[in-house]
Amino acid sequence: MHRSVARRSRQARTLRHQIGPALAIAVLLASPLAAGLVGERGFSAIAGGASGAVPRPSALVNETYVPTSYSEVGYGLAGAVATTRALPAELPIVVTLGFSNTSELSRLLHALSDPSSPEYHHYLTAGQFDAAFAPSSSTYAAAVAYFEALGARAMHTFTDRVTISFEASPSSVDRMFHTTVQEWALAGRAYYAPATPVELPVELASAVSAVVGLSSFARASTSSGSGAVPMTPSLPAVPAIHAANPSGYLPPAVIQGLQYQYGPDLQVAYDEQSLFREGGYPTNAVIATILWQGYYNGTTPTSTPYGELNPGQPVGAFVPSDVQAYFNQTSPPGQPHAVAIGVPVGGAMPSGPLASYDTTGASTENTLDMEMAGSLAPGATVFDVYGTMPTYPELDTAFAFILNPNASYPALARVSVISNSWGDLDAVHTEWTQYVEEATARGITVLASTGDSGDYPNSPWQVGNPANVNTTFPSSLATDTYGVLAVGGTAITMNALTLQINSSVVWNVPSEQMGTTSGISPVYAEPSWQASSSANGLIRGLGRGVPDLAAIATRVLLTITDNGYQYNATNASSIGMSYGEGTGTSVACPVEAGVIAEIDHVLGAQHQAWLGFLQPTLYRLADEQYAPLIQTPTTGYLNGTDYTSPLPTLPVSDTVNGSNHYYAAGPGYDLVTGWGSLDAYNYTMYVLATASAGVNGRLSGVENNFTLDALAVTSHGAQSFFNASIQQNLFIANSLGAPVYWIQNVIYINWTASGWAMNDSGWIAYPFYGLYYSLLIYEYNFPLVGQLVRLPATFDLRTVLDPGVGFNNQSIEYFVGSHQLSLPVPGAAYIIGSLWYNYSWQGTEHENGPFPGNPIPGGLSPQFGLVGGPSGGLGEFSAPTAGSMVAKVLPYGSSTFETASTRTFYESIDQTGEDAQGLAWTNGPSGQWTLGTSAGSTVQGVLSYEPTGQYLANFTAGGLPAGTLWFVNISHGASYSSTTPTISVPLPSGTFEYNISSSDPHWEPLQANGTVTIDGAPRVIDVAFGALPSSIVFFETGLPAATRWTVLLGSGQNGTSSQPEIAFYLLNGTYSFRVHAALGEWAAHPRLGSVTVAGDTVAINITFSLEEYSVSFQATGLAAGTGWFVNITGGANYTSSSSTITFLATNGTYLFSAGTNATYDVVPPSGSLTVAGSNVSQTIQFSLPNPGTTSYPGWIVDLLALVGAVIAVAILSVILLTRRRPRPPS
Structure with missing residues (x-):
């Protein structure tokens, strides 16, 4: 179902039309490669009854047979007619055994997705899952023995004891399953399927959950119309492409007025840059894709530099050099490149240059997946796990292998994301349900593209689906506690300079009846996380709605080799050049897979669990993004321009324009783009727990104990009702370190006939105006009636951050004396309490603030002041104004407020928005400040930052060679180094994050990152070093x-x-x-x-070619300067006037002839020579003919000899005939 149009000059090739059902099964033959894939975790090859003595049938063979819950699509279809068409010689079969302890598995899956559960996101390892839920080894062994005894061959078993895959003849399959597999025809479609119910021995039937391969009706298709776009017959040198910005990204290409995107540019579009800066590149991330290999299906054989290809011959999945070239051409300088590794299973052919001769589109799809996933996860390892055909036995085997990799692919055991750029009829596939359950329990995210039919009833990608059913499998597979993340498609344009998204619309091409597929599944019920969200307003309980998310699905540039010729992506930036292009939701799926892999990397670096099954969190968080702003008499919102979300950053980037055939996009969830695209940075800040522990000056609270003895002020400003205000201002950072909230704890003061009236108010301004200059919202509390306060009076202003649990449970607690106000601050991590502060935002490093362009120390530190009234009021203070203040802070992780470090500040970094003139703040003993007046003074107040107390964190290295330089880096703080075993770092009280490294690349700390808590005393931190393993891939x-x-x-x-x-x-x-x-x-x-x-991983490319050896012909007897020749039959002709003719040749036997135009006898005039791994020499003797004789060319001599022989034979025949006498009659 999933394809889109390839922009090719030749006719688009369609997999469905090119690979017939016979080929679909015929290529599934036993493979020595597959048989060798045996490891500690993986599948094993088991020799069956194909050779040698036939094993005795298992005891199960003689048991009673009972029907199974067999439900493959194709069985029992109404209107199907049996045919006499021959079945394939071998059928690929996959048998799945049900999990043990299924009730406990259901409970665990629910707990893993429930934020209130202590098991939330406490995923299992593969070994833990197998120990808890794998079928018993005895049951698994009995099943293997049963199928093996009845003729299974090329059998593969898996460590989790869930899957058994094998091949068997139709007659063997009939015996195994007590049925008859028959060829059928339905509406012009030929397929095979069982004619009678599928049965198994009673004990085995109760253990088996699914049997796949008895029907060939279901057939997957890709979601891509990608391909090479030939523009000219030759490719001249490509001019240099200039980076779009100093970060080294390429500007989008523009072709006939349309913008085309390079994969790495999407890092900027989907907001990954600051994640790279804060968490590093995802060099330890692992992504897997599931697909199938390509075939050459031309009508006649074709010659290639790698041998002749015959119609129907497999060619592998992709050309490895394409993927490497793509990253070399398009990645910013210095960025690590993803490593793409092909994993053929089920007898599929290893990938190589032959894949460029694929005529089915499969090789382009495989290449697209790796180039897109690797672009969004630079440095990751991308495994392309592919089978022989787009059939479920192959797809099942690929999924099972990813969950159970063998020793040949150890890194695959670290997979956190599995991408599927294919789809089929919406249906239940029990084996996939189990695989997704296991993936969910292990924290692995499974994604699938929704398809390319655009929901058009007559779309070529809709053919085969029932009427009014648009959804496809596996993107529709979802339940309350596990499921596949469904990804639809958008069309985007970028700002050519900044690479930010300018516009995003639904991907839809009505003229070609294709676009993103969407809708409501008639097969899967609506999951609870959709039913409990605003998405239910569209879904209304009718079924599982797809998609969940969407991403770019058109005009993405690729590097692809077609028929042996490589089309570089960067050619698109040169007029008239040929290039590769990707289109379809199979672009979107690996793009989102790469984004999720990067987020997983950031989470893992902070010792947190991966995203895993993310839909419950996604729907709760996206719902919060669109929650209404609620007003109450005392708390509510002052709305800004066009920012209407309760969240300080938007975790999803919504697409609100466009439609496919049935559904239209709109604000919030819609049934064509879901919630939109993940904003990588913003989404991470909500799912990452407080992680920036190493930030120097990270605080949980700020306190200012202020006594106002007397007040005299003249007010100026738009709101003259208030004469002055006492303000405590601070900034709150998210878990990635960026300031996202501006907090104010304020007492408003105005003069009345009865005296000074005062109001308490807590303000939260977001998004932070330093990041969003024109988008301001104030959430506030404002008592309507002020209270009279007699001076002198003491005000204890405390503001404390409650970190809560979960993305939306953070709150800020305001205290003014005994009065308390609590307001929500979702995504808040800590109060910025550093005098110097750095952070990254949208790929740019910023220092201090409050505006990024105003990098003055203290601009983001907590501030306290007595200033004018709101908003923007000026207060001119005069005698007898007086008072005193003590500033304290609560270091993060500490339970006690400590005296803060302090200094005065001026208007250049003032956070209040108001102004003060005529005040004097004087620092005294024990951190106490005295307030007075000074004519003309512009001091605004007092900064509070890291506590004055410093304590030593003593880092002690073990295992490092003596004299080796090593480092301790305090996150957002200083770096320390030493060649001795100890580094002492002075730190105030609080919890700090650190990183350990060595100058010697051979050694690394066993735990490079960690946290240390200082609570008023020194600490010792032991650091162990060990030898560093790296990887080289040839x-x-x-x-x-x-x-x-x-x-x-x-x-x-x-x-x-x-x-x-x-x-x-x-x-x-x-x-x-x-x-x-x-x-x-x-x-x-x-x-x-x-x-x-x-x-880092180092990739080395090795090119093989046939070895060539020297072939030398030596001429003797020729007069000096005489020309002579050597002709190779079917090859080249060589001439020389010297005594030697030399050329290079590969191994083989060659026929030659030698001679000269002069009158010489030649010995030998012709012959053969063999090159067999070494140089070869052949002597040619030339001699003048004997005196008195005439010399003739060799061919005349040969002809005369032949004529003479013929005459001799004729004479002899005459003699024999004349000697015979007729016998006289008897």
């Missing part, structure tokens, strides 16, 4: 499929594989390497070399 191109090759490292390690990648994990350092192929005639380039690793 990628080969050029070898014939399944050819084994070897890399020898100078470290003594070696790796051999028949796949295009060989990976090593080893200590940092420089290593020599040597590469060779098992087939000696193939030479590696480079064959020798060295590589240096220093913590």
Whole structure:
């Protein structure tokens, strides 16, 4: 169902039309590669009854058979007619066993998604999940033995004991399942399916939850119309492309007035830059995709540099050099590149250059997935796990392998995101339900594109769906406690300079009846997280609504090789050049997968759990974004311009314009783009718990104890009702360190006939005006009637942040004496209490403030002052105004307020918005300040910041070689280094985050990041160092499929594989390497070399070509300067007037002829020679003919000899005939 139009000059190729049902199964043959995939966690190859003695049938064979809950699409379809079409020789089968302890699994899945549960996001490891929920080993072994006994071959088993995959002949399948698999026809569609109910032995039937492969009716399709866009027959040199901004991103290409995007530019569009700055690049993140390989389905064989391709021949999934070239061309300088690794399963062909000859579109889809996911997760490892065909046995095997990787792919065990850019008829697939349950329990996010039909009834991507059913599997799979994140498509345009999104609309192309697929599933019920949200206003309990999110789905540039010719993405920025383009929701799905992988990385770096099954949180958070602003008599909102959310930043970027055939976009949730796209930074700030523990001066509270003895003030301003105000101002940062709230704890003062009347007020201004210059909202409390206060009077103003639990449970508590006011501050992490403060916002580093362009120390520190009345009022103070103040702060993690460090501040960094003249603040003992008057003074008040007390945090290194320079970095603070085992860092009370590193790349701390709490006393922190493992990945191109090759490292390690990648994990350092192929005639380039690793993955490209050897012909007997020749049959012709002719040739046998135009006898005049791994020499002897004889060319001599032989045979025949006499009659 999922495809879009390829922008190609030739006719678009459609997978559905090119691969017939026979081929869909015929290619599923046993593979030595698959049989070798055995590891500590993975599937094992089990030899079946294909050879040798047939095993005795299991005891299960003789048991009573009972029907199973078999429900594959295609079984029992009304109107289907049986045909005599031959079944495939082998059927791929996947059998799934149900989990054990399912009631406990249901309880666990509910707890994992319930923020109030102590088990919330406490995910299981793979081993823990298997121990708790895997079927018993005896049941699994019995099932394996049963199928093996009845003819299963190429069997694969998995560590979690859930899946068994194998192949079997139709007759064996009939015996296994007590049915008859029959070919059918329905509405012109040929397929096979069981003719009778599927049955299994009673004990096995109760253990088996799903059987897949008995029907070929269901067939997945991709969500991409991507491809190369040929513009010219040749590609001249591409001119330099200038970066869009100093960060090194490329500007979008503009072609015929339309904007085309480079993948890495989406990092800016979806707000990842500041995540990279705060949490680093996701170099430890792992993404997996599920797809299938491509095929050459031309009508005739075709020749390639890698051998001849015949129609129906598999070609692998992608060209590895395309993905590497894409990141080289489009990534900003210095940014790590994602590593793409192909994982063929079920006998699929390893990927390599042959994939460019794919005619089904599969190789483009695989390439697109890796280029998009890797663009949004720079430095991550992207595993492309693919089977042989778009059938469920293949897709099931791929998913099972991702959950159970073997030792050949150890990094796959760290997968946190699985992307699916394909879809099929909306249906229940029990095995996928189980796989998604396991993924959810382990904290893995599963995504799927919704499709490309645009909900058009006659769309080519809608064919096969029942009427009025638009939703597709697996994007529709969802329940209350687990599910697939459904991703739809948008069309965006960017600001060419900033790369921010200027506009976003629904992706829809009515003229081609394609666009983002959406709707309400008739198969899956509406989950509770939709029913309890505003989304239910559209869904109304009718079913699971899709999509959940949406992202770019059109005009994305790719690097892709087609028919052996590479089309570079960057060609699009040059007029008339050829380029690759991606279109469809299969662009959107890996884009969102990359964003989620980056968020997972940030969470993991702070020792928090991954996002996992994120829909319950997403819907609660997105609902909060659109919650109405509620007014009450004492608390409410003063609305600003066009910012109407209760949240200080927007976690989702909504698409409100456009529609597909059925549904229109609008504010909030809609049934065409869901909630819109994730804003990576903003979403992270809500799901990341208070994590910036290393910020120097991080506070939980601020207190100003102020005594006002006397007051004389003249007021100026728009609101002359108030004469003055006592103000405590501060900023609150989110968990990533950016100031998002401006807080005011204020006492308003006005003169009445009875004396000074005062009102308490708590203000929250957001979004922070330093980040959003024109978007202000004030949430306030404003008692209507002031209270008379007689001076002198003491005011104890305390403002305390309650961190709460969950994204929307934070609050700010205002205290003025015994009066308390509580107001919500969702996403708040801590009060900024540093004199110097740095933070990142939308990829830019800012220092101090309050405006980013005003980097004066103290601008973000807590401030206290006696100033004019609101708003913007000027208070001119005079004698006898007087008072005193003591400032205290509550360090984060501490339980006691401490005397703050303090200093005066002026209008340049004033936060109040009001002004004071004529006041004098004088610092006294014990942190006490005295207030008086001074004519002409412009002092505004007193700053409070980190406590004056400093205590030593003593970091002690162990395991580091003597004399090695190492570092302690305090987050948002100073950096310290030493070559001794101890580094002492002075810190005030509070909790601080630190990072440990070494100058020697061979050594790393076993725990590089941590927190230390200082509570009025020194601390000792032990730091252990160990040797650092790094990775080197060698990628080969050029070898014939399944050819084994070897890399020898100078470290003594070696790796051999028949796949295009060989990976090593080893200590940092420089290593020599040597590469060779098992087939000696193939030479590696480079064959020798060295590589240096220093913590990051290093990729090395190896190109193989046939080895060439010297072939030398030596002429003797020729007069000096005489020309002669050597002609190679079917090859080149060589001439020379010297004594030697030399050329290069690969292994093989070659026919030659030699001669000269002069009159010479030649020995030998023709012949053959064989090149077999070494140089070859052949001597040609020339001689003048004997005197008195005539020399003839060799061919005349040969012809005369032949004529003579014929005459001799004729004479002999005549003699024999004449000697025969007729026998006389008897």
